[in-house]
Structure formats: C-alpha cells, structure tokens
Amino acid sequence: MKKISIRATKIFTFDAAHCLPGHKGKCANMHGHTYRLEVTVARNDDGVLTDDSGNGMVIDFGDLKQIVQEEIIDKVDHKLLNEVFSFRTTSENMARHFYDLLARRLLAQGVSVEKITLWESPTSCVEVGRWNS
Numbered sequence: 001m002k003k004i005s006i007r008a009t010k011i012f013t014f015d016a017a018h019c020l021p022g023h024k025g026k027c028a029n030m031h032g033h034t035y036r037l038e039v040t041v042a043r044n045d046d047g048v049l050t051d052d053s054g055n056g057m058v059i060d061f062g063d064l065k066q067i068v069q070e071e072i073i074d075k076v077d078h079k080l081l082n083e084v085f086s087f088r089t090t091s092e093n094m095a096r097h098f099y100d101l102l103a104r105r106l107l108a109q110g111v112s113v114e115k116i117t118l119w120e121s122p123t124s125c126v127e128v129g130r131w132n133s
C-alpha cells in the first residue's frame with residue numbers, strides 16, 4: 001500500500017528581463033517574462049508537526065513566503081537576469097538554482113523541497129525535483 005504524504009505549495013510571480021546569447025530564435029534578443037514560481041515542500045518525516053510542540057503544518061505558509069521572498073524574489077524581480085546570474089538564464093538552470101537555494105535554507109527546519117516548477121510563459125514550464133526512478 002502506498003504511504004500517505006502531505007505536501008504544501010506556495011506560488012509566486014516575478015517580472016524579469018533576459019536574453020539567451022546564441023539562441024537560434026528570437027530569445028537571443030532582450031525580452032521579458034512574468035515568471036510563475038511554484039514551490040512544493042514536505043517534512044522530512046512526510047507528515048506535519050503534530051506533537052505538543054507542533055503546529056499541524058508542513059511549514060507555515062507565511063514563513064515559506066518570507067524565505068522564498070528573501071532567497072529568490074528579492075534578487076530577481078524587475079532585474080536583468082543576465083546580470084544576476086553567471087549561468088545561462090534558461091528556465092532549467094534557474095529552477096535548479098532555486099531548488100538548491102531553498103533546499104539548503106529549509107534543511108535546518110526538517111523541510112525538504114519536493115518540487116520547483118518555473119513557468120516562463122503560460123505555455124512553457126520546467127520542473128525540478130526528486131522523482132522515483
């Protein structure tokens with residue numbers, strides 16, 4: 001029987017400009033996106049804090065919002081991404097970077113990042129996570 005687990009997701013948006021030098025199409029030119037960032041987390045024990053010291057939450061949505069704001073949104077919103085990051089600013093590279101930032105920050109709280117979904121447009125997204133192989 002499959003184990004029940006609980007995940008919590010919070011959604012963010014940010015506006016940013018970038019270009020992909022050498023891209024074969026129009027994305028070589030400077031252009032902008034309203035990115036949508038979906039952050040899904042779980043407790044490392046797969047449940048919620050329900051003991052006397054617990055609060056029945058995977059993580060307080062307010063705390064998650066503050067962490068994502070500090071670690072990601074404040075650094076990228078209304079910025080030129082090519083100046084923020086040393087790597088090529090594909091959605092894949094950014095989503096992986098965001099995953100690593102949040103995984104490191106949430107580790108101490110016993111919270112793991114299950115999935116990061118980064119939408120570059122309403123029709124294009126990438127997902128980063130630990131999948132069952």
Ligand SMILES: Nc1nc2c(c(=O)[nH]1)N=C([C@H](O)[C@H](O)COP(=O)(O)OP(=O)(O)OP(=O)(O)O)CN2
Pocket residue numbers: 020027031089090091092120121123124
């Ligand atoms: N795998 C990836 N492919 C592309 C990326 C990327 O990050 N990962 N990025 C781009 C460009 O940044 C471009 O802005 C987005 O391309 P695309 O989704 O094709 O944009 P459109 O507006 O043309 O999308 P439609 O909805 O199909 O009109 C390119 N590729």
Ligand SMILES: [Zn+2]
Pocket residue numbers: 018027031032033120
């Ligand atoms: Zn783009």
